[in-house]
Amino acid sequence: MDPRTSAQDVMRCDLCETAVVQMHCDTCLVNLCTACVGKHMISDQSINHKVVTFQARKSTPIYPLCTTHKKERCKMYCKKCDIPLCTKCLVSDQHLGHRLSEMLQILDEKRDSIIQEQTELKETVYPTYQDIASDVQNRMSQLEREYGDLSTVITKHGEDWHREIDKLVKKLQAEVDEMKNTQLQTLQKHLDEINKTISDIKDEINSLENAVASEDICKVYSVKSDIEKYRKVPQKITPSLPNFTPGKIQGGELCKLFGVLSSSSLTSDKHGNSMKTTQKSPEAGSSPPVKQLLDEPETVTTIHFGYEWLYNVACLSDEEIWTSGDDSTMKLYSINQGSLLKSITTKSGNIPRNTAVTESGDLVYTDYWDRTVNIVKNEKIEEVIRLQNWKPQGVCSTSSGDLLVIMDSNDNKQSKVVRYSGSTEKQTIQFDDKGKPLYSPTSSYYLRNITENKNLDICVSDSKAGAVVVVNQAGKLRFRYTGHTPALKNKPFNPRGITTDSQSHILTADVNNDCVHIIDQDGQFLCYIDCALSVPWGLCTDTNDNVFVAQLRNKQVKEIKYLQ
Structure with missing residues (x-):
């Protein structure tokens, strides 16, 4: 395996790409072997090269280049004008009487500010956003459960309605059967009476026929007909059917009777979330603290x-x-x-x-x-x-x-x-x-x-x-x-x-x-x-x-x- 292409290889010189790195130019941010240091130093003599050991790399401050005087490094800072200054800027009249600071002091102040912001991001902002994301996720999970429960309530209410409607249908059908049976029994009784009368009439007809055919004068003379009784025909019984008047099913009214679903909403409260603090309070957090x-x-x-x-x-x-x-x-x-x-x-x-x-x-x-x-x-x-x-x-x-x-x-x-x-x-x-x-x-x-x-x-x-x-x-x-x-x-x-x-x-x-x-x-x-x-x-x-x-x-x- 070629040591220059192996992931396990040591770092090589950026110039010769062969020798092992031993030095580092903090000015140009270049890795160097000892043989290439001199070559790098004379490559651009306009730059003040800061060559240090590789282990001490990035220890030399890299001062910013002056925007007015090219290739000049700025080691001072004008607080009034809020710009870095090189030595040529300092000897000019432009910044006379201005409050000046060393660039390294400004660097330290800026680093302190960055460290504070970094600490706030790591310890306060990032955990707060994590908690907010977790809270939103929990709300989503809770929403799934609650909407599921709501659907179950509606379904169960529908089942209750179905049971009540089935009971009502059975009750009405039972009433219909009872009315039908009552009327059929009345008509059957009436029919039985008429059939008996018909049988009696047939017997009467046979009796009269026998009398007519007889030569016995006494027998014929003694016959008495009941025709007057039969001339009065029985009354006509006409059943009256009950009417079923269905209630009108109107969507709006039925919905009100069954139950109305209120509208849902999402509200946004800019004060709803707050940044975490390092002070802990029993009120903090959406869920209670875990107790053993x-x-x-x-x-x-x-x-x-x-x-x-x-x-x-x-x-x-x-x-x-x-x-x-x-x-x-x-x-x-x-x-x-x-x-x-x-x-x-x-x-x-x-x-x-x-x-x-x-x-x-x-x-x-x-x-x-x-x-x-x-x-x-x-x-x-x-x-x-x-x-x-x-x-x-x-x-x-x-x-x-x-x-x-x-x-x-x-x-x-x-x-x-x-x-x-x-x-x-x-x-x-x-x-x-x-x-x-x-x-x-x-x-x-x-x-x-x-x-x-x-x-x-x-x-x-x-x-x-x-x-x-x-x-x-x-x-x-x-x-x-x-x-x-x-x-x-x-x-x-x-x-x-x-x-x-x-x-x-x-x-x-x-x-x-x-x-x-x-x-x-x-x-x-x-x-x-x-x-x-x-x-x-x-x-x-x-x-x-x-x-x-x-x-x-x-x-x-x-x-x-x-x-x-």
Whole structure:
């Protein structure tokens, strides 16, 4: 292999192209061997050649050529005129009294400026654009999922319409069959009567014929005809068919009845993205910081309450919690002081079945026996939803401001989740893709709780089924969690309270095993929270991802830290 063309070869002299490089001209940026140094020096004697060892190359500053005096190098700089100067420029009168600096000083200042800009580009600008690109990519992925969910919602709504239309068609067809059978039975009865009369008439004719043919005067004289009876012909029965008047299908009206899709938009906000800084803030970033589970969860605070039985707990803030138990009063407590701040009594005087706090800080509660969902604003209770044939169980407020309510039918044979915007029903979730119920039928004894995860999944603790049922935003079943083996006390999984955290973990209270289960957003078991709990019932989490556990019998709420 020719060493001059091999990729593994050493560098060669730029002049002879044979000898190994040993020297370098910093002025001309030429590699030289020792034999060619002299040849290069005399090649252009107008230039002050700076020849150094190859290892010390580029160590000699290359001063710029003067634009006025050709081949003169500028070692000074006029700050007033903002131009480099050679020695000939300095002795001229043009720059008398001007502020001058050495070119090397200007070079150092410029290098410092470049280094600052380079550092900003590397440490601030580039990472910021990377984050923005990642955020756009995440938004695109989220958009794909959400549009998929939207299509699923529309498809499911269409299937609901098809089922209702099929039911309506079958109902109308059944009515048509019933009308037809009724009229056919009436006509058949009428026909039977006429046929009997015809048979009687034939018998009468035969009797008269026999009398006419007889020579027995007494027999002929004794014949009495029933012709008067037959002269009165039966009434004519004409059936009247029902008319079917189809409703006019008008595209616009049908669209309004089925549901209207709002327009989409893309907004551009010049203040939406901001440059990263070296100071880190908890608010920074579009996704929450990743937190690891503690090896041993620890109790932070224990608050005692005056209920005989303690059911529900809901965080108003990191300092205040709403609680409710076996009476009609809902109480707001200070976490740090453990003192009562406020009491609200239900409108009906019934025990609240479940409580939640909205994004705006209002208290929501369900009244199972009154069949209502109510909201407390400024200590005044407003009835938001009144159900007719259903009884509300659990309730939660979503990130979009909707209310999700899990409810049972009056006959306790059906259960469903309904999404409300205010008092308007937006979505019903009741069956899976195979038409089977998602939630078990139940009675007032079995409680249901509901929450929305950070990924917008809808999570229900179904105590009768012994399962946590999780569906996506469109109502499609994602998974059922039925507990973990081995259970802490080897008892069947019995979920009651349910909540989620910033990591999309799902936490549910297991009253049989006196613990809280933590599973991930895909239903995989992560760990138990024990902390000497006694019949844990209600759950909620605060903004610090601490969980509050309402214990049924010992009248305590424990605040537990389980994330780092």
